[in-house]
Amino acid sequence: MENTATSTKKKSSLKTKVQRLGSALSNMVMPNIGAFIAWGLITALFMATGWLPNAHLAKLITPMVTYLLPLLIAFTGGSSIAGHRGGVVGAIATMGVIVGANIPMFIGAMLMGPLGGWCIKKWDDRVQPHIRQGFEMLVNNFSSGIIGMLLAIIGCYAIGPVVTTASGWLATGVDYIISIHLIPLANIFIEPAKVLFLNNAINQGILTPLGIQQAAKAGKSILFLLEPDPGPGLGVLLAFSIFGKGTAKASAPSAIIIQFFGGIHEIYFPYILMKPALFLSVIAGGVTGTFTFSMLGAGLKASPSPGSIISILLMTPKGIGNFVAVLTGVAAATIVSFLISMVILRRDKTNPDAALEAGQAQVDAMKGNTKPQASNGKDAKAILSGGTVSKIIFACDAGMGSSAMGASILRDKVKKAGLDLSVTNTAISNLKDESGLLVVTQEELADRALKKTPDAVHVSVENFLNSPKYDEIVAGLKTKEVTADDETSTENAAQDSTTKETDASAYKVDFSKVTEVDFVHHDQNVGSATMALSTFKTALKKNDKKITARNVAVNDLEDKPEVLVLASRETAKRIKSQFADLQVIVMSNLLDPAEYDKIISELK
Template sequence: MIMPLIPALIAWGIFTAFFIEKGWTPNAQLATIVGPFIHYLLPILIAYLGGHIVYGVRGGVVGSIATFGVIAGSDYLIAQINETLPADNQLGEINMFIGAMIMAPIAAWTMKQLDKLWDGKIRAGFEMLVNMFSAGIWGFAMAILGFYPLAWLINGLMDVLGAAVGWLVETNLLPLTSVLIEPAKVFFLNNAINHGVLTPLGIEQASQDGSSILFLLEANPGPGVGLLLAFTFFGIGAARASAPGAAIIQFFGGIHEVYFPYALMKPVLIVALIAGGATGVTTNMLLGGALRAPAAPGSIVAVVAQTANGSYFAVILSVVLSAAVTFLIASVILRASRKRDLLAEADQFSEAVSKTAANKGKSSAALDALRASDGKDRATVRSAEDAVDRLETEEGTGGQLDGGRVVTTKPVRNIVFACDAGMGSSAMGASVLRNKIKKAGVADVTVVNKAIANLDDSADLVITQNQLTDRARRQSPDAIHVSVDNFMNSPKYDEVVELVRDQHDESH
């Protein structure tokens, strides 16, 4: 619901940066756009997207109507409270980001269930009448529901969350949030934390104060690039080889997901990420670092672009120090376990060679040579791991495994990379595979990226990260499903390229 709206958040941030009283070029007339933009437009856009995900355009419309009830109900509650308060201590508006994220899917889902009740029972010629009035009446009913109980509930929730953040700031305990944020990010909950919790709270602060430190709690690219630099200098095997490229993508491209697999390889490294994240937060607390609007994606470019006036030194220093602390701690961990990791890779190499030979079903001079060099040539370890990796392709109803290779009963013409938001990591993976297919000389295969919720029957082959494959299979059960650990450089891409190239050669 939030990720596709990042351009709107950026536009709001630009209006804020230039035209509010504390902006670069204050303009009282243009500044009047800032309040309605954040209070009405963004929550309604969130509501439409949330409803659309559940029930298409019809769900988006009903979800938007219902969410406007929540917005109006919140405004009414605050107006009632302000009547009892002195003029110099009035409450500000609560922007209904969370209200939209809750109400819109509920309204769309209930509309979908209601439509099922009279599906196929409407007399010919009355379909449009029934569809229009049913959506309008149900939107009206859900707006009333939003105006009273849900607006009261969301206002209370925002008060509790705001008070909790205020307490952490006042007691100088805000760095402790890294204990929750950094591990949660590694388990792919970064978007839920940043855009589901921190962004709404940060926008509340920014709408009143012009900036917020909360925008930097999750988006700081320092810890991630510090971890990847540690792998660059002290890692082994494929992790070391791929870390420099991943660091560039993470730091400048803002796709934090690329460093998550490196942390999951050795979970103790999460300690380094926590320390780095806490260092960045502490630096910003002490020096007043803050952003005007969310930095999305979490690139150093986006962070600098959204930095509030007078906060550039603090923000840049927080990124540098968080990267340095993570790098130092991660380096110690990697160096301390380096000998054990090399031995473990040697064991994995021998096992991979044996498993490859077993799947091949016959002896191989090449495999025997690899086995003879067990533990002597570290550069070949990844080749055996790749062989095993190719044997673990997930099976979908549209294809099957045959001797470790994917075969399919239908042509593969539409390949989809899917992730939670349909952006970021899946876009990067799609770009990598698209280039490989182009180099292979195959011109009739499309490679796109989508959110898992938007998968449909048009996909012939779906590629997801391991944790998301089951969800993707439920959305697109007839596709071949391939699981990867890392969207950036999985060896399974070569298997997919070989599959589509073989099909292309057969058809020509």
């Protein structure tokens, strides 16, 4: 019995790790799908063999796939760990692997982007508390540049050559399998190599020269079909169109057109990179398609370029039998790839009870039970009424699509109930454990969310877009009377600041926690925040107080009690709707030195 429990726990842990890897890849790739589509359209339209050949516009193709797409992925990966600075360092580091290799560095970008973000985050955690006031910008800019430079050098001399060498091994494997006449097995190497953007190297460097020799003797060659076969990629995209979620599902139909009719196979590569198990789909589809081509004697007169179904049919020798053989092979590859992709995309939903049991087992194992958790949401009302909730976050794999719509639905219900609570959405990998947090996830992701935020209240739902549990959540929140007490207190503080006769303690701020004072700019208020910061720093100097003071954008605020924001009433309302933990004082006049003297006197 104990061995069974241990085995179940290990399987659950492995599943969680695989899901976390897939989520990390997804978080880097999916926000940049638009760039992949743009590149695919430009390639399909303007390349020499495209639908609207244009030599000048075709110059966009190589720089985009070599530099733009990897750098976007790297920036996204780095910024997910350490904000904008992390993205910048990740992009600098990725330039090293781009220069150090002769193939598009998507894998390198997925390594170096997060590594750059992690390095700058560790540096900031260790060094920033010791930076003397006035030197913040100097230290931050030089640290980003130096760390980015060192990582770029490492990438150029180490990561880039390693990835290039591994890619060469794949090409050698394809060549060997063809030489021993096990052609269908060649797709075991071809399909992964394609996703690593070695499709042109394999097709033009290995398959096309060999195919030309065969076609010269027999009038056709099966080798021209191995890499261009659109079936494996089409199956994956069809599965995403039906069983995918969020942005991936919404963008897959457009990708199908570009891939199947435009012949740009690269468009489906991000979908596989975001969920590595799909390598099995394209490998099985490729092997099935090539096996079918071999059995039916299919072959092409020359290499189709691009790998569009139209180009393939144009390169098919005359004769109804030849066309039937080619179309049958493509269809077989599509069906097998689709079926396996369907299973992979739906595998967490095939047995939801097991997923819930695994999630509950993790809860029991993690317990030092300080508070009850709602792993299935059935007792959400009771749980919410037993604790204080100040912020609600919807969490899914990519933090886009379905979770955003779910957050919008609950936000509307919360607003109609008269509750002043922040309702947002994010990726599970970006969740931060904090008190007063309610996390809403889909049932199959509950165990990951619980592990990420063990101190939060959790409610899991079957469908983000239509769940009766939303009404239970609102009822539980109203029972606990979660209201906008903080806004009332800030308005009182504003009145106090107008009379100038109230003690600073009336602000109802825990000054003992404050280590940073922020002035916020948004819309057209950049100038006023800058002047307010200057006035406040003058008051700090006069009172001989050393504390960090910044002028930041709303979205760059850190939601923690150590941050005190001094803002106008309108700005304060916006901040309170977005953040739960930082502290706010409403200022009737942001340029009043006397008011700042009272606040500074309370700072430790």
